[in-house]
Amino acid sequence: MTMPRSSRLLAVLAAGAALLLPAATLAASKVRVGLMLPYTGTYAGLGNNITNGFKLFVEENGGKLGGSEVEYFTVDDESDPAKAPDNASKLIKRDKVDVLVGTVHSGVAMAMAKVARDNNSLLINPNAGAAELTGALCSPNHFRTSFTMWQSSHTMGKVAAAQGKKTAVTFTWGYAAGNEAVEAFKEGFEAAGGKVVKAMTLPFPQVEFQSYLTEIAALKPDMVFSFFSGGGARKYLADYAAAGLKAKIPLYGPGFLTEGVLDGSEAAQGVQTTLHYADGLDNAKDKAFRAAYLKAFKAEPDVFSVQGYDAAQLLAAGLAAVKGDTSKRKEMIAAMEGARLESPRGKMSLSKAHNPVNDIYLRKVEGKLNKMVNVAAPALADPARGCKM
Amino acid sequence: MDLASLLIQLLNGVQYGLLLFLVASGLTLVFGIMGIINLAHGSFYMVGAYMAFVFASATGSLLAGVVLGIGLSVALGMLLEWTLFARLYQRDHLDQVLLTYGLILVLEELRSILVDNDVHGVPVPPMLAGSIPLTANLSYPVYRLFLSGVCLVIGGLMYLLIQRTRLGMMIRAGASNREMVQSLGLNIKLVYRLVFALGVALAAFAGMIAAPVSSVYPGMGTHVLIICLVVVVMGGIGSVRGALLAALLIGIVDTFGRVFLPQAAGVVVYLVMAAVLLWRPEGLFRSI
Incomplete structure (x- = not known):
């Protein structure tokens, strides 16, 4: 049996389109995550631990964040504030990331916050503790999963x-x-x-x-x-x-x-x-996190790994609320603001200025560990001086 | 401040100064005798500290680490002189700055590849681990006193080497007229190679014995380099005696500056350098 030429062409086209179709929908639902962290220099270890923590959460959820596949774009920020505006712009403009994650050094983080503000991009800060970021410079698009001094x-x-x-x-x-x-x-x-x-x-x-x-x-x-x-x-x-x-x-x-x-x-x-973190916390989430981290990376996690893990968790909460459609920014931010995270550090929510509200532990050095003594300040929020939001 | 505290601060200053002298003496020798601006000198200090860390953790003994480290740093110095620095004697200072700055980057990268980017501590040898109580609530670590003693001994040995030995005579002659020494039939190339290796070994040795009190970290050579350049310029380029005096002066000025003028702690040293250079533009001493 032979097909007419035109219908054969049509069949080929249809088959081609069928092949293309899932790829196209896949691309649309992938969330593009820009990791801008130090991978060389004094803070390289911190950058790696944050990345590991972030990826651990994604792996635990089958390679997805809030139901969306994740595609990573990575830049080494070298903890160099002078290069920060360029690096952040590259991720936002060239790689078109949906969310920027970074960084360790406060000077670099301030520059990232400025670029993110100018481009109306979402920024999750997994470490840099400068008070201004959730103080005078606070912004709806900036979230922090670490601490203020x-x-x-x-x-x-x-x-x-x-x-x-x-x-x-x-x-x-x-x-x-x-x-x-x-x-x-x-x-x-x-x-x-x-x-x-x-x-x-x-x-x-x-x-x-x-x-x-x-x-x-x-x-x-x-x-x-x-x-x-x-x-x-x-x-x-x-x-x-x-x-x-x-x-x-x-x-x-x-x-x-x-x-x-x-x-x-x-x-x-x-x-x-x-x-906001200690060794020997009496919480099941932390025990599970430590075991999984050790298995995945053959190294003990630290406070930076936790902050990276929570950055991924927070993003997942936002993405789940909008089913991966990052164009619904308002709904996404509202979901992240309202998120109640089960962090390895304990319960964590976010203050109005988008800084973590969590227990602060008193710790005492024993051997190689910072052993928890007690909860010195339960659910403590930063006063966020100067933040008008 | 009472007298006891004042005396302890003076001791702090002298101890810091002696360590500075040990690092700077190698720099001033290479600078004064060979006419080479070696910006990588601080990196040799860093290399020494990392060797102390690696070898001491492998062998369990800092002494073994130091012995091994000295051998390796002499070899490194010879190799670098033979392959790179020997080509620099006839060229101007800018080329030297370029090459030695490049060396800083290469050595840092090698350190990152061969060891890692972490901060490490080197334990003080148990024999020297104690502290001597000085006042009611302050003790002085024995190792720091030991460090000062070692610096003094090395300084003395260098004086003997340069002033009292045949090799020292050749070094001094080579510093004042390279061509003349060569035409007298002496192997000036070998002398230069030895001097350079000595310079590298001195910096590395300083890094090794300072490792237990300074800890070992990436970029540790840079800070040392800057303060060493100050010592060399103040002491008079090429003068070991000058380096000793300048290092002690800087150690003491820096220490008391921190105590009495904490707001200006970072600047005091440079003010003193400026004053000395106004008074004696060539530094405290000339020649070796």
Whole structure:
């Protein structure tokens, strides 16, 4: 049996169209996620852990977010604020991403927020803690799944005062994050009856602490509150202990003082910090998350992995509400604002300014772990000063 | 501030200064004798610190790590002089800056590939791990005192090498007139290679013994390089004696600047450098 030529052509066309059709609908329902994170440099480890956390959630849900397939576009932001506007524009304009996810460095995040605002793009920030992002610069399109320095440091001020500390010396790097931490601590500590007798700063990122430690010993405060991170934190903890201060003047700080720097050495043991995540949380979600993460990446997760995981969760909540149609931005944002997440950190919702509302834990260093002591501030929201939204 | 605290701050300053001297002495030698601006000097410090970390964790002993590290850094210095730096003697400073800046990038990248981008601590050897109580609530780590002692010994050995040995004589002669030394039948190429390897080894050694107190982290060479350039310029280019004096001065000024002028802590050192250079544009000492 032979077909007429024209109907044969038609059949071929139909078959071709049938082949094309699912591909076309597939492309339409795929959500394009732009990951702009540091994959080289000092913060490379943080960028990788955030990415792993994000992808773990997607994998757990069969490669989908809120029912939509995910396509990743990745850019290494090198923690370089100068390159940030270009990198963010590339993802938005060239790759046409539906949502931008990033980043670690606050300077880069501020630039991303500006580009996102100018292009009316959705931005989920899985780490950078600059207060302005959910303060004066807050925007309906910006969501944060991490923290502000205020949340942990203000809590620490109250905790230390409650432990009977009357006088404190603060010592930090003299840059935005350090200053925010110290101001928030002072606010909490002095409101509860303590007194900051001296505020010392060291230019970022210097690490010659010895002369300051000598001064701390001469001032004899009840406690020291410090914010350093990464290599600086590790050296600070070692120097503080070697100067014989640890046993006499207890050291406190926001959680980042002891994140990612614990090698089990004696120097950091017993240091108390506050953060929205801790080791040894009594919650099933965290246990499941840790086991899955360990299995998938052959490494222990940390607070950054959790923040990445929650960024994916939050996005899923928004996408589920609009069935993957990202053009319904308003409905999507409303769903994300109302999301109640089961995070490994515990329950998490979002404040009006789109910053996490979650428990802040008091932690104590034991071995290589930041062991949870108690919930120092339940469901704490950042005051979001200057945010008009 | 009481007298005890003041004296301890002075000790802090001297200790910091001596460590600076150890790093800067290699830089001033290479600069003064060979006429090479070596911006990669800080990277050799970084390489030393990472070698200490890698070898000390592999062998379990910092001493073994240091011995192994010195051997490797001398070899690295010889290799770099033979392949790259030997081609730079006749060229101007801009070419040297380009090459050595490139080396910084290459060494950082190699470090990233061979080790990783994490921050690491190197444990203090148990024998030196204690602290000596100085006041009611301040102790001084024994290792820091030991560090100062080592720096002094190395400084003394360098003085003997340069002033009292035949090799030192050749080095001094080579610094003042390369062609003349060559025409007298001495192998100046070998002398230069040795001096360069010595410079690399000094920086790497400083990185190794400082690793337990400074910790080991990416980009650690850059900060060291800047302050070392200040020491070299202040001390007089090529002068080991000058480097010692300048390093001590900077250590003490930096320490007391932080205590008495905390708002200007970052600038005090540079103000002192400017003052010294106004007074003596060639630095504190001339020649080696």
